[in-house]
Amino acid sequence: MSDYKKVDTYLESKLDSSLDELKKFVAQPSVSAQNLGLKECAAMVADMLRARGFSATIYPTAGAPVVVAERKGKSDKTLLFYNHYDVQPPEPLELWESPPFAPEIRDGKMYGRGVSDDKGHLVARLHALDALLAEGELPCNVKFIVEGEEETASVNLVGFVQSHLDLLKADACVWEFGGVDHTDMPLQYLGLRGICYVELEVELLDTDVHSGLGGSIFPNAAWRLIWALNTLKGADERILIPGFYDNVQPPSARDRELMAALPDVEDEYKTRYGVPYFIKGLKGGNELKLEEVFSPTCTICGLTSGYQGPGSKTVLPKRASAKVDFRLIPNQDPQDILKKLRAHLDAHGFTDIKISDLGGDAPARTDPDHPFIKLVVDAARDVYEKPMALVPLVGGSGPSHPFVHDLGLPVATAGMGYPNARIHAPNENIRIDLYLKHAQHMARVLREFGK
Amino acid sequence: MSDYKKVDTYLESKLDSSLDELKKFVAQPSVSAQNLGLKECAAMVADMLRARGFSATIYPTAGAPVVVAERKGKSDKTLLFYNHYDVQPPEPLELWESPPFAPEIRDGKMYGRGVSDDKGHLVARLHALDALLAEGELPCNVKFIVEGEEETASVNLVGFVQSHLDLLKADACVWEFGGVDHTDMPLQYLGLRGICYVELEVELLDTDVHSGLGGSIFPNAAWRLIWALNTLKGADERILIPGFYDNVQPPSARDRELMAALPDVEDEYKTRYGVPYFIKGLKGGNELKLEEVFSPTCTICGLTSGYQGPGSKTVLPKRASAKVDFRLIPNQDPQDILKKLRAHLDAHGFTDIKISDLGGDAPARTDPDHPFIKLVVDAARDVYEKPMALVPLVGGSGPSHPFVHDLGLPVATAGMGYPNARIHAPNENIRIDLYLKHAQHMARVLREFGK
Numbered sequence: 001m002s003d004y005k006k007v008d009t010y011l012e013s014k015l016d017s018s019l020d021e022l023k024k025f026v027a028q029p030s031v032s033a034q035n036l037g038l039k040e041c042a043a044m045v046a047d048m049l050r051a052r053g054f055s056a057t058i059y060p061t062a063g064a065p066v067v068v069a070e071r072k073g074k075s076d077k078t079l080l081f082y083n084h085y086d087v088q089p090p091e092p093l094e095l096w097e098s099p100p101f102a103p104e105i106r107d108g109k110m111y112g113r114g115v116s117d118d119k120g121h122l123v124a125r126l127h128a129l130d131a132l133l134a135e136g137e138l139p140c141n142v143k144f145i146v147e148g149e150e151e152t153a154s155v156n157l158v159g160f161v162q163s164h165l166d167l168l169k170a171d172a173c174v175w176e177f178g179g180v181d182h183t184d185m186p187l188q189y190l191g192l193r194g195i196c197y198v199e200l201e202v203e204l205l206d207t208d209v210h211s212g213l214g215g216s217i218f219p220n221a222a223w224r225l226i227w228a229l230n231t232l233k234g235a236d237e238r239i240l241i242p243g244f245y246d247n248v249q250p251p252s253a254r255d256r257e258l259m260a261a262l263p264d265v266e267d268e269y270k271t272r273y274g275v276p277y278f279i280k281g282l283k284g285g286n287e288l289k290l291e292e293v294f295s296p297t298c299t300i301c302g303l304t305s306g307y308q309g310p311g312s313k314t315v316l317p318k319r320a321s322a323k324v325d326f327r328l329i330p331n332q333d334p335q336d337i338l339k340k341l342r343a344h345l346d347a348h349g350f351t352d353i354k355i356s357d358l359g360g361d362a363p364a365r366t367d368p369d370h371p372f373i374k375l376v377v378d379a380a381r382d383v384y385e386k387p388m389a390l391v392p393l394v395g396g397s398g399p400s401h402p403f404v405h406d407l408g409l410p411v412a413t414a415g416m417g418y419p420n421a422r423i424h425a426p427n428e429n430i431r432i433d434l435y436l437k438h439a440q441h442m443a444r445v446l447r448e449f450g451k
Numbered sequence: 452m453s454d455y456k457k458v459d460t461y462l463e464s465k466l467d468s469s470l471d472e473l474k475k476f477v478a479q480p481s482v483s484a485q486n487l488g489l490k491e492c493a494a495m496v497a498d499m500l501r502a503r504g505f506s507a508t509i510y511p512t513a514g515a516p517v518v519v520a521e522r523k524g525k526s527d528k529t530l531l532f533y534n535h536y537d538v539q540p541p542e543p544l545e546l547w548e549s550p551p552f553a554p555e556i557r558d559g560k561m562y563g564r565g566v567s568d569d570k571g572h573l574v575a576r577l578h579a580l581d582a583l584l585a586e587g588e589l590p591c592n593v594k595f596i597v598e599g600e601e602e603t604a605s606v607n608l609v610g611f612v613q614s615h616l617d618l619l620k621a622d623a624c625v626w627e628f629g630g631v632d633h634t635d636m637p638l639q640y641l642g643l644r645g646i647c648y649v650e651l652e653v654e655l656l657d658t659d660v661h662s663g664l665g666g667s668i669f670p671n672a673a674w675r676l677i678w679a680l681n682t683l684k685g686a687d688e689r690i691l692i693p694g695f696y697d698n699v700q701p702p703s704a705r706d707r708e709l710m711a712a713l714p715d716v717e718d719e720y721k722t723r724y725g726v727p728y729f730i731k732g733l734k735g736g737n738e739l740k741l742e743e744v745f746s747p748t749c750t751i752c753g754l755t756s757g758y759q760g761p762g763s764k765t766v767l768p769k770r771a772s773a774k775v776d777f778r779l780i781p782n783q784d785p786q787d788i789l790k791k792l793r794a795h796l797d798a799h800g801f802t803d804i805k806i807s808d809l810g811g812d813a814p815a816r817t818d819p820d821h822p823f824i825k826l827v828v829d830a831a832r833d834v835y836e837k838p839m840a841l842v843p844l845v846g847g848s849g850p851s852h853p854f855v856h857d858l859g860l861p862v863a864t865a866g867m868g869y870p871n872a873r874i875h876a877p878n879e880n881i882r883i884d885l886y887l888k889h890a891q892h893m894a895r896v897l898r899e900f901g902k
Binding site: 226293 | 731751767776
């Protein structure tokens with residue numbers, strides 16, 4: 001590893017002005033779910049990149065614009081950063097200690113909507129670029145793709161990437177997020193599960209009906225939904241859609257070894273979430289950790305029908321619906337799962353259950369032993385003073401599939417996340433020490449990558 | 452039938468002042484579900500009865516007070532009226548054409564919350580008493596029991612009746628409601644189904660959890676609820692709780708004959724509610740009518756869990772619940788059904804599903820050939836100029852069991868209801884012609900009963 005004293009001095013001495021830039025960025029609302037401030041925020045991103053000598057273009061999509069920017073560097077190799085400028089809705093507002101779009105620093109943390117997810121990551125990366133530019137040219141070519149619909153399932157991103165393969169051509173990719181665990185150990189997430197999120201809906205009557213009248217003779221949408229859902233998964237947690245498990249790759253010996261090196265989770269889950277027991281007879285240890293990420297799911301995220309207030313109302317509901325997410329394992333495919341779900345419901349006589357596709361991502365993984373991953377991990381050790389743990393797959397999802405499979409890139413994660421960052425919740429925050437560390441880490445990754 | 456010219460002249464000439472009294476009564480909000488104005492309304496009821504020479508007492512209960520009143524008459528026989536002074540919540544307010552508690556007459560109808568259910572019935576009965584009192588003493592002893600919790604499942608009424616059997620001793624009872632069908636044919640409802648209304652609830656975590664994290668290893672309350680509900684009723688509509696059907700009395704030959712005399716319902720249900728098909732393979736005719744009322748039900752009235760807004764939220768819900776009503780047939784008993792439900796869930800391993808008892812009524816029927824029913828039917832013919840149809844059992848429920856089984860009374864229905872009365876809905880109304888007819892009918896019933 002080179003000497004980073006000069007870079008680190010720059011990053012520390014200019015930290016406040018970088019945080020000022022972040023504050024301005026967070027102060028621009030950009031809520032994709034509410035179509036609020038997206039164009040303005042995309043323009044801000046392009047300006048911030050142009051200020052660093054990048055050529056930046058704002059591409060319209062069917063939804064929010066995508067910003068793509070590039071600046072040439074010393075080496076021929078190209079590093080691509082994937083970030084997003086949109087944020088989650090700030091509601092419920094009354095639970096924020098300072099206003100979500102008026103960022104504030106308290107006790108070594110900056111609070112604001114999007115400060116961690118994902119605006120802090122983008123600005124810390126710009127800070128790292130500034131430190132390198134202060135010494136001359138960039139060590140490698142750098143590209144950014146910054147989208148505005150990550151919080152609404154990146155519905156236009158996959159198509160955009162697939163139709164701009166030359167524009168986005170690179171040798172490696174750094175993902176939008178990353179972070180440390182509760183012991184401040186940095187984590188390297190090497191894969192994301194896919195997702196297929198659907199709403200199942202059945203509507204059988206023109207109006208809700210008094211249950212004394214229709215209960216014995218009218219079809220009940222809520223019962224139809226219950227019976228349909230019951231065919232999807234048995235009480236033994238086995239998903240019953242024919243062919244659902246066809247393409248699931250079980251964890252390899254290397255995956256098992258990497259998972260075994262991670263801390264146990266059962267006590268934390270019991271304490272943090274009040275989990276009374278684990279399903280499938282799981283007791284803990286590595287089998288629990290493996291099952292958590294290497295098994296696909298069929299999760300009911302929501303149920304809605306009829307009367308939901310206090311006490312009783314004797315109504316036969318005209319409509320019932322369920323939100324269901326399937327988390328997918330390589331090489332399952334969300335479109336294939338959708339087709340199998342439709343066929344399964346039809347085969348069981350549930351042609352009256354409508355399926356709405358609310359978004360999907362295919363699963364994707366990067367080889368834990370890829371040289372670029374080694375580079376990112378080594379660079380982290382120099383900053384965090386703890387070895388970076390390799391996590392072969394995580395439970396969540398994201399649009400990494402076209403980066404891995406269409407652009408053919410190794411995708412590494414790195415970031416300022418930590419367990420109390422409260423992303424998607426009130427009082428979202430970053431730790432400023434981790435903000436600085438992320439900038440230091442990124443400066444090292446860029447320079448080492450250019451060698 | 453005696454000559455009712457004088458009575459009818461009185462009822463017609465004093466109709467406006469009776470409607471003024473009804474307006475004042477409706478203008479007093481008395482929403483049991485919201486504990487609004489109940490004591491004030493009970494006092495008003497007692498005053499209205501005292502104004503007719505009744506001794507009236509307001510009895511406190513654990514909930515809303517019960518008003519009991521009595522006035523002696525010429526004959527030794529006693530007729531008991533059951534009414535209620537509470538009303539449904541008026542919401543949604545924006546759908547009312549005139550304010551719910553500012554009653555207004557338009558096009559021969561009076562609009563207001565509770566005007567039909569049940570304040571109009573009580574005031575029309577007082578109007579009938581006034582007409583008889585104008586000619587001297589009452590033809591028979593008259594008692595009233597007027598409760599304030601009918602719209603919240605009459606939770607204190609059964610106990611009140613059972614502990615005041617002497618006070619309420621009578622020879623026959625007129626129920627709070629009744630009415631005509633879409634052809635203006637008056638209907639005599641001779642029985643009410645029972646009801647056992649429960650909330651099933653399961654809560655397994657301290658907080659909702661990201662579905663990417665917990666989906667593979669945490670128990671999911673929504674799935675537990677689905678699997679538990681699925682054990683209650685099969686897709687063939689057969690209720691699977693052991694012993695559920697034990698005490699069900701099938702319709703007698705007389706019941707079948709009476710039901711066959713009623714109009715067919717299939718076309719109306721298809722038009723009015725958009726029913727796409729009837730369950731259990733029912734096609735229409737008398738079998739549909741019989742099934743509608745003579746079969747017990749297990750109706751899901753509501754489902755609630757997790758995320759219910761637009762689009763997707765990837766959450767594993769900590770809690771799930773269902774509102775379920777069982778409509779009961781003589782001689783099923785709600786307490787017995789509750790016990791069987793608990794035992795069934797436990798036997799299937801669903802000890803984690805909590806059952807909340809949200810109210811019950813036992814089913815009760817009056818013999819269609821009882822002399823008092825004949826009297827009420829004969830009196831109706833004189834007023835409505837159409838024969839009153841005998842309906843042996845209706846789909847709805849009410850607290851009639853203690854009147855039939857503890858007080859030993861025949862219970863007749865009579866009233867001003869009609870298909871567009873919109874009870875429990877915005878723009879509840881009565882037709883003033885039916886209001887007058889109900890007063891005329893009640894005057895005849897009182898006088899004929901005293902003979």
